[in-house]
Amino acid sequence: MLSNTTVYGLRAMIHLANSDQDQYISISKMSEELKISFHFLTKILQKLTQNKLLISYRGPKGGVRLSKKPEDISIYEIVIILETRPMFTECILGIPGCEDDAPCPLHEEWRPLRLQIEKQFRGTSLAHLAEKLEIFGKRLV
Amino acid sequence: MLSNTTVYGLRAMIHLANSDQDQYISISKMSEELKISFHFLTKILQKLTQNKLLISYRGPKGGVRLSKKPEDISIYEIVIILETRPMFTECILGIPGCEDDAPCPLHEEWRPLRLQIEKQFRGTSLAHLAEKLEIFGKRLV
DNA sequence: TCATTTTCGGATGCGCTTATCTTATTCAAA
DNA sequence: TTTGAATAAGATAAGCGCATCCGAAAATGA
Numbered sequence: 001m002l003s004n005t006t007v008y009g010l011r012a013m014i015h016l017a018n019s020d021q022d023q024y025i026s027i028s029k030m031s032e033e034l035k036i037s038f039h040f041l042t043k044i045l046q047k048l049t050q051n052k053l054l055i056s057y058r059g060p061k062g063g064v065r066l067s068k069k070p071e072d073i074s075i076y077e078i079v080i081i082l083e084t085r086p087m088f089t090e091c092i093l094g095i096p097g098c099e100d101d102a103p104c105p106l107h108e109e110w111r112p113l114r115l116q117i118e119k120q121f122r123g124t125s126l127a128h129l130a131e132k133l134e135i136f137g138k139r140l141v
Numbered sequence: 142m143l144s145n146t147t148v149y150g151l152r153a154m155i156h157l158a159n160s161d162q163d164q165y166i167s168i169s170k171m172s173e174e175l176k177i178s179f180h181f182l183t184k185i186l187q188k189l190t191q192n193k194l195l196i197s198y199r200g201p202k203g204g205v206r207l208s209k210k211p212e213d214i215s216i217y218e219i220v221i222i223l224e225t226r227p228m229f230t231e232c233i234l235g236i237p238g239c240e241d242d243a244p245c246p247l248h249e250e251w252r253p254l255r256l257q258i259e260k261q262f263r264g265t266s267l268a269h270l271a272e273k274l275e276i277f278g279k280r281l282v
Numbered sequence: 283t284c285a286t287t288t289t290c291g292g293a294t295g296c297g298c299t300t301a302t303c304t305t306a307t308t309c310a311a312a
Numbered sequence: 313t314t315t316g317a318a319t320a321a322g323a324t325a326a327g328c329g330c331a332t333c334c335g336a337a338a339a340t341g342a
Contacts, residue, residue, distance in 0.1 A: 001231070003300090004235070007235045011234060014246060024318095026318075027318080027319070040301050042319070043300095049319090058308040058317090059308050059310055059317065060309065060310045060316070061310070062317075062318045063319080064319085084299080087142060093151060105155060105281070106270065109265055116257070117254055124247070130246075133246050138246050139236070139245070140234075140246070145331095167287095167288075169288080181332075183290085184291090190289090199288055199338045199339055201339065201340045201341075202288090202340070203288045203289065203338085203339070203340090204289085205289085
């Protein structure tokens with residue numbers, strides 16, 4: 001459903017939402033805590049930085065932090081940036097040119113589900129997830 | 142969402158559901174009509190044969206045919222066989238051991254969607270899709 | 283029996299995502 | 313100003329799904 005890259009990115013973002021918003025969080029520390037390869041995590045967070053979801057800072061005491069309040073970041077934004085395929089729009093049968101006017105046989109069955117998934121992703125904020133993590137003791141690793 | 146392999150398999154099965162049930166359909170003919178590489182389609186249909194969804198016959202006039210009536214084959218069965226990842230059960234964050242008792246932060250949000258997708262796939266038969274193809278002039282290529 | 287057709291099944295090569303490595307750049311603190 | 317810590321960015325390797333190829337086996341018809 002979601003690529004590894006996206007999953008790692010989501011976990012890291014949830015972790016950041018659950019950390020002190022006023023200071024930069026070291027990527028290497030994060031990679032240890034989340035058990036994600038440091039180099040790979042770096043690449044992923046670079047992409048999120050380039051897309052303005054994170055602010056990075058180099059040098060000692062450097063790291064990354066969220067560019068907005070956790071309440072204002074939806075997991076939809078993260079998925080759109082990290083997922084290479086347009087999962088919220090593509091035809092489930094992969095037929096080129098499939099659209100409402102010229103639908104594939106599964107088109108009508110798939111559309112409502114696709115829209116509902118998108119709605120759910122748009123409506124779920126990092127703050128919401130971080131809160132759950134905090135209150136109910138849920139884990140990221 | 143679905144792998145290429147699964148998509149090809151689904152298209153081929155819909156094509157078969159829309160063909161004469163009493164005779165074997167040549168894979169090479171099918172591959173031409175569906176514009177799918179013959180060798181690759183062969184591999185995919187072999188898997189479906191091994192899993193009793195198709196019955197194959199070698200030699201001249203050979204080919205494959207559905208092992209059950211199109212009404213009795215759900216696209217769920219096909220996806221389960223061809224998809225390598227357990228898409229109807231796996232955690233959306235890919236966290237090992239994620240389950241109802243020890244959920245990841247997205248667990249509760251994802252579960253109803255996942256179940257609804259599964260329900261839709263279980264409830265959609267090849268006959269239903271073939272009918273649509275026939276009546277509304279929808280296409281597979 | 284022999285040639286032809288067709289699926290079966292193993293082996294191989296390709297390409298993209300995933301993952302790693304290396305060098306450059308930036309910043310803080312001594 | 314120098315040193316060390318940390319991200320940035322490009323190059324490179326590994327793994328897996330995708331795709332192809334080829335010989336073997338089975339069935340048909342002559």
